[in-house]
Amino acid sequence: MTAVVAxxxxxAVRNLTLHFQTGSFLSAYRxxxxxxxxxxxxxxxxxxxxxxxxxxxxxxxxxxxxIMRLLRPTAGTVELNGRDITALKGKHLRALRQDIxxxxxxxxxxxxxxxxxxxxxxxxxxxxxxxxxxxSARVSExxxxxxxxxxxxxxxxxxxxxxxxxxxxxxxxxxxxPEVVVCDEAVSALDVSVxxxxxxxxxxxxxxxxxxxxxxxHDLAVVRHISDRVGVMYxxxxxxxxxxxxxFSSPAHPYSRALMAAVPVSHPSxxxxxxxxxxxxxxxxxxxxxxxxxxxxxxxxxxxxxAQCHTAVPALRDIGPAQQAACHFA
Amino acid sequence: MRILKQLxxxxxxxxxxxxxxxxxxxxxxxxxxxxxxxxxxxxxxxVLRPPSLEHPLGTDELGRDLMGRLLxxxxxxxxxxxxxxxxxxxxxxxxxxxxxxxxxxxxWLTMRCVDAMMTFPRMLVALFVITVxxxxxxxxxxxxxxxxxxxxxxxxxxxxxxxxGIAYVEAAGxxxxxxxxxLLRHILPNILSPLLVQATLAFASAVILAAGLSFLGMGxxxxxxxxxxxxxxxxxxLVTAPHIVLAPAVAVxxxxxxxxxxxxxxxxxMDPRLTQERH
Numbered sequence: 001m002t003a004v005v006a007x008x009x010x011x012a013v014r015n016l017t018l019h020f021q022t023g024s025f026l027s028a029y030r031x032x033x034x035x036x037x038x039x040x041x042x043x044x045x046x047x048x049x050x051x052x053x054x055x056x057x058x059x060x061x062x063x064x065x066x067i068m069r070l071l072r073p074t075a076g077t078v079e080l081n082g083r084d085i086t087a088l089k090g091k092h093l094r095a096l097r098q099d100i101x102x103x104x105x106x107x108x109x110x111x112x113x114x115x116x117x118x119x120x121x122x123x124x125x126x127x128x129x130x131x132x133x134x135x136s137a138r139v140s141e142x143x144x145x146x147x148x149x150x151x152x153x154x155x156x157x158x159x160x161x162x163x164x165x166x167x168x169x170x171x172x173x174x175x176x177x178p179e180v181v182v183c184d185e186a187v188s189a190l191d192v193s194v195x196x197x198x199x200x201x202x203x204x205x206x207x208x209x210x211x212x213x214x215x216x217x218h219d220l221a222v223v224r225h226i227s228d229r230v231g232v233m234y235x236x237x238x239x240x241x242x243x244x245x246x247x248f249s250s251p252a253h254p255y256s257r258a259l260m261a262a263v264p265v266s267h268p269s270x271x272x273x274x275x276x277x278x279x280x281x282x283x284x285x286x287x288x289x290x291x292x293x294x295x296x297x298x299x300x301x302x303x304x305x306x307a308q309c310h311t312a313v314p315a316l317r318d319i320g321p322a323q324q325a326a327c328h329f330a
Numbered sequence: 331m332r333i334l335k336q337l338x339x340x341x342x343x344x345x346x347x348x349x350x351x352x353x354x355x356x357x358x359x360x361x362x363x364x365x366x367x368x369x370x371x372x373x374x375x376x377v378l379r380p381p382s383l384e385h386p387l388g389t390d391e392l393g394r395d396l397m398g399r400l401l402x403x404x405x406x407x408x409x410x411x412x413x414x415x416x417x418x419x420x421x422x423x424x425x426x427x428x429x430x431x432x433x434x435x436x437x438w439l440t441m442r443c444v445d446a447m448m449t450f451p452r453m454l455v456a457l458f459v460i461t462v463x464x465x466x467x468x469x470x471x472x473x474x475x476x477x478x479x480x481x482x483x484x485x486x487x488x489x490x491x492x493x494x495g496i497a498y499v500e501a502a503g504x505x506x507x508x509x510x511x512x513l514l515r516h517i518l519p520n521i522l523s524p525l526l527v528q529a530t531l532a533f534a535s536a537v538i539l540a541a542g543l544s545f546l547g548m549g550x551x552x553x554x555x556x557x558x559x560x561x562x563x564x565x566x567x568l569v570t571a572p573h574i575v576l577a578p579a580v581a582v583x584x585x586x587x588x589x590x591x592x593x594x595x596x597x598x599x600m601d602p603r604l605t606q607e608r609h
Contacts, residue, residue, distance in 0.1 A: 102504045104500070
């Protein structure tokens with residue numbers, strides 16, 4: 001941990017693990033589970049934006065879903081303001097929605113096509129038991145906050161553009177005034193020009209409402225724009241977590257280095273020599289022993305594949321003042 | 331309204347609507363034309379009369395006006411079939427939606443039971459229910475309804491499974507909606523169109539099944555006019571007065587045809603691949 005931590009974290013995740021049993025319950029015992037998330041620990045500080053990046057299938061979305069408690073972890077704990085929320089059920093779990101909310105990736109499938117914008121935004125409050133006239137007032141206020149007008153209230157989602165729909169999704173998430181918002185690829189499905197608008201809106205709302213964002217994305221340009229800190233995931237594990245500038249300027253983990261080198265630059269003269277990673281991501285059903293990355297690791301190869309890499313799982317360790325990486329040799 | 335417009339533009343939809351209206355309208359208006367006593371009371375002086383101005387379809391073997399019996403019998407058929415489709419729809423959708431939403435060992439077991447039910451011919455299932463419950467309108471409606479459950483259960487389970495992974499259903503969970511709220515507000519309204527199509531088709535087959543069971547004597551007791559029972563009672567006069575056998579049979583045929591055409595048209599119209607709702 002860095003020395004600057006003064007506040008207790010809003011979210012503390014310890015050794016979070018999720019193994020999926022796939023197939024029907026009859027065949028579940030025949031195939032090994034999918035190890036979607038393996039032993040992830042991190043903290044989310046009040047008011048910051050922590051991004052989680054990684055390739056598709058690395059478990060970043062699953063991690064977000066577990067913190068959100070839409071999925072129940074196989075092992076590990078999630079704490080919200082020091083309270084263990086890992087095992088909450090039923091009524092208590094529903095009460096948690098007040099504190100943690102989510103913005104979904106696809107603005108086209110995340111809104112019920114048979115509900116008006118007004119009904120969709122009002123639903124969290126209706127569930128909470130808020131009645132008229134406060135209900136309409138809050139919905140109108142929220143519409144204004146996300147840059148929609150009163151006229152949008154009666155519309156159905158199919159009459160809105162992608163950006164407008166995402167604004168509705170944001171309004172729905174924020175109307176409960178949560179502390180933490182999990183943004184799952186919140187702008188990935190949008191056009192680039194609209195992405196910028198939505199990102200700016202999210203940043204403004206963060207300022208006004210004091211939100212803490214867990215921003216899940218595969219788009220490094222977006223991550224660089226919005227984050228305070230960035231975590232890199234590979235095959236279900238957190239391989240590096242660091243302050244944004246630190247990670248983008250001097251990534252420590254070989255995988256992070258490969259990832260950062262793949263970011264396109266804005267001018268040909270800035271182009272660096274890139275050696276793309278070889279091979280494919282191994283199956284999360286049968287991850288390699290030791291460091292999950294050793295099968296493709298250029299560092300391990302240049303060092304002559306030391307035994308440590310495929311026997312011992314590297315733990316996250318401090319590399320610099322605000323940088324931790326899970327590599328034996330970084 | 332949009333659906334109605336498209337229905338009338340669709341060829342088989344138009345034909346189906348016209349046939350259905352031509353049958354359902356007179357049936358609905360029957361009490362204005364014939365009193366129920368007219369179609370119940372025998373008149374042995376006027377047995378097996380050919381069609382005339384007084385009796386448009388002639389009279390049956392007990393001297394009752396055939397047109398009147400046909401129209402009143404239609405009411406019995408329509409009510410029986412509607413009630414049985416409603417029973418099948420409500421029970422089947424409840425089973426299917428729950429089994430699709432709470433996917434687990436229990437729902438697996440439920441669906442295997444539904445599958446087992448499907449392996450029996452519907453007539454057999456219905457006969458079994460009537461044997462257990464006794465003869466009469468009520469048990470006939472329940473019997474036909476129960477035999478309709480598997481279709482609706484399978485259809486609604488499939489649709490629910492498809493919806494369960496969609497983001498807005500997950501989003502409903504994320505804002506703290508209870509299971510019943512998710513099922514009623516987010517899943518049910520979005521699986522309604524395939525169910526509506528299926529209900530139309532199920533109605534047609536319920537008419538046939540109810541008439542078939544009545545023909546076998548499992549329906550309402552004798553003086554009550556019912557198309558299947560009428561066909562059965564008159565079948566010994568097939569050679570001497572074929573029209574009294576054919577009239578109820580043709581009525582069943584037309585009603586079923588009308589609803590089948592209507593159902594097919596609705597399926598075409600509501601198929602998202604054919605008429606995509608543009609975003």
